Amino acid sequence: MDMETDESVKRVQVRFVTQLDQKFKVPPSTIALPSDLTRLGLSSVVNNLLKAVVSDWEPEPFDFLIDGELVRMSLEEFLVAKGISAEKVLEIEYIKAIVPRQHEDPFLHDDWVSAIDGSNPGFVFTGCYDGVGRIWKGAETCTHMLQGHSDALTSLCIINGKGSEDGNNISVATASKDRTLRLWQFDAEGAMKHPATVTASKVLRGHSAAVECVSSQKSGNMVCSGSWDSTINLWKASLSEADGDLASIKKRKTSGAVNESQSEGEAVSTLVGHTNCVSSVIWPLDETIYSASWDHSIRIWDAETGSATWTMFCGKVLNCIDVGGESSALVSAGGSDGTLRIWDPRRPGTLAPVYQFSSHTNWISACKWHKKSWFHLVSSSYDGKVMLWDLRTAWPLSVIDSHSDKVLCVDWWKGDSVVSGGADSKMCIASGISVK
């Protein structure tokens, strides 16, 4: 560490603290640091301190928090910007810096990857514009192909049901531009010869235009979907034959002359209120549905009564919505400009966003909160970038630039990886994102 800084540089009294493991702890002494240090300088200081304790210390990047805000400029600028006195001993908390490790070989698809779900740690589930859903087991090989849709998949979700918990039976729902939703059930572990073709166990018809989004209830009993016909339909997610038998018809597939019997389902109820395409729905709680639409509104629906309890107009076309953050109450949404906005619906009287992240230069196609962290979310944009955000700083934590075209979908996987799919027909994985 270079301590020979000339006297003209201001010095700040600093003490480093951390909530990391014992091996990351530095002696709690106060040291004077030149105030023009940036994150990199601070990180090297901490690494040197750690090296003094453990001789064979592998340097590791750290990120630094002052008063709950990430340091993204020099210390002096930060102190001036936040109005913090440089006289006192500054307490700097350090956390592990997020450096996503990008996998070398992307997973190639036949067409644009339009939907992705990483909620099951065992596999990544992608939807493609060729109408096929794919299961990528362990992010290595494609084990299952869900064939049946006649048009591009737009959205999909893994239904958190009893089946997925107790065993290998996994049920998923997909939405497509062919105006239908399909429910699938397959054994994730089962098929050894790959890729196994899976056919839909249930077809949900009811939308009169392309279905844009699908989301399952937390309990896994219901599925909701939003469509270009500006309605949200609620469907039963159970695959029991009882109601499936009712509408068993013979269907001629375009791909081949395969006759197969499929059970069909009808919408339980329809939520009417949006005036334009419903681009995204989220069903995080059993009774609350969040939806974003091209009519510039975000609505919160009561699933029981089917009425909108909260409506907010933001003036821009919205493409994605997610709920998370502090007590899973913050609503993040992105749309037809490069700004990711986060609202707090609990805050009365105001409809102004709580946070705005505007580093993207094009439409935002998807955004997802981290399941565990209150601070982290990931967003993908048509500018070909996936950005990791921390609520504590206005700059992106990290920019994953692995796609060469529009990124259409993004999700967290296994808590420390980000999976994304784009118009370059690739599914990319960036791992090593340690979010605490």
Added chain:
Amino acid sequence: MELKVSKKATMATTKKKNSKKEKPENTKEIPKNTEEKKNTKKEGKDNKNLQKNKKEKKIRSSLQKIKLRDVEEEEKAPKNSKEYTEGGDSEHTSGDEVHVNAGGVSSNGTIVARAGSDANTSANDDEDNSYHSAEESDSSEDEVAPRNTVGEVPLEFYRDEEHIGYDVTGKKIKKKERKDQLERFLSSVDDKKSWRRFVDEYNDEEVELTKDEIKMIRRIMKGKTPHAEADPYAPYVDWFDWEGKGHPLSNAPEPKRRFIPSKSEAKKISKYVRAIREGRITFDKPKEKPRFYLLWGDDSSSSEKTRGLSYIPPPKAKLPGHEEAYNPSLEFIPTQEEINSYQLMYEEDRPKFIPTRYTSLRSVPAYDNFLRERFARCLDLYLCPRVRKKRLNIDPESLKTKLPEPKDLKPYPTTCYIEYKGHTDAVVTISTESSGQWIASGSTDGTVRVWEVATGRCVRVWEVGSDIRHVAWNPLPHQPILAVSVDQDVLILDTGLGSEEQQGKIRDLLRMEKPTAESGEAAIVSWLPDDKLGGLRLKHFKSVTSIEWHRRGDYLSAVIPAGESRAIMIHQLSKKGSQRIPFKLHGLPVSTAFHPSRSIFFISTKKNVRVYDLLKEKLIKRLDTNLREVSCIAVHPGGDNMIVGTREGKLCWFDMDLSSTPYKVLKAHSKDITNVAFHRSYPLFASCSEDGKAYVFHGMVYSDLNKNPLIVPLRILQEQKGKGVLDCKFHPRQPWLFTAGSDSVIKLYCH
């Protein structure tokens, strides 16, 4: 007695109105000591006179004697009253003698003198009377009493009375008896002194002037001093003792006013103070002196010179530059080639001065152009305009019309977010589907493509052959079919984007068992099924440039510019029929439009736009652009306003309720306007041009008929330079604009 006599004498003199000088002299004589002094003085004077008399000649000597004796008499008079009276008599004689003297008798002098000396003894009757009366009055009253008993009463009052006035006891004072005229004359003849007598009517007495009184009168008449002894030219005696007097002229102590503050000044000061406080008096701020003298500043700008005659600065001479230094840097020195090239130049283009280097200032020769330049400068000064230009000082900002700020008129398309790439040649035409999910485009590469708006994905491609002129989505949301004008054909294409039952209906609609070949229009239009593309083909006899759907999605108008009387055809999809419009056309049709809500049809020719009522089949209105060539029209969704784009880059806004001339003409583009478009719900309209720009305007039409439409230019959407924008369309639901350029890319501009 002496006193009394003297008083009487004085009385007489006053009554004779002699000078008053005598009176104080007489009164002074009363105290004895002063009298003595005077006597001595007069004696001195007498002595002088005597000495004078001796020197005079014999002729004059008698007169002198009389004078001398007069003086003596005067001196004697106060001493003895009798003498005085006697003297009076003698005076008469002497007076006569004077008269005689005038006649030339001189020998009588002695007689007179003698008579004077004998005056003591001689007495006259008349004189005695007067003397007595005076004496009586004197005795009766000790003090001086006014003899005048009538006062100021005019004497006429007593003219006929016996008396005149009253005495103290109230008795009438009787007038004295007067001699009548004759007696008086006689007495005057007898008496030589009568000429000296006169009647004092107030005192009712006869007064006889004494000799020296006469003399006094005579002196006065001559303008001399009444008394001969008074010397007006007596030598000046300086009585003031100049030496040894240390005092100033005024030895008064310093007055108090000198050392107490003046009240009047205090009053004045308080008045000024009040005025300053009330602001009636203001002080000019001291002028700030400029710290530096503006050596090269403009003379005309100095404000001091504006007073009086306006100062017109002389034209500035060119300031010397570095090249005019005696030893300029090398880069200023022209090379020999440059100097040679100067010779080839015209005289006026040639540089006036060729820099040269000298080793020292001493070696610089005389400037050979000095005279010429001085002459040119003089000429400049002589010819410079002597009239000051009046500049209108109008703020250019104030001339602008007040328009709302574009940022207040959000949302409107601003930035390009999505590009629709796939065409290999210029995209000629685009059309948006009514729900806003799809967009169709036609390109010169011979393909028609359908794109997904949200992702930019090309959904369908049709190879229809070259020369696609126009694509148009059916306006019905449940009828996703596309009309494409390709050369001489109009294709009705099934996009297959509808739901299954919609597709079924469309298939029914587009199904044709056999080609129609109606007798009349067979040559013009024939309907054919197109199996390859899965739709209908409407063959026309000439190339179709423009197609337009009716709002109900059943009728389709096609423009065939070369078709003359059949230049505009209206096709009906449900009946698979075609018909001509029932109007006579004037000029080449360019574009057509259906009214968004009523059965009105717009046909634009190169010069004007005609508005027809389709039900009544007649012309409603003719709109004149007065511009060269109309290229495109668009009708406001309200139906009462319309924009027309022309080939000279101008945009005309017609308010059809207002007039048949443009409400506003906007000079926006530098090249042909290729298309104009209104937004269906937002107050926006746009124009695109071959100059590679698309303009977005705010065009608010108010429901209040009295309010004119508000047009505000909002944004210029710059395409690539040199690449024209061939079509622009608004997204039907969002404030977004699609532009299609000759660079084969469709762009989406979002708000």
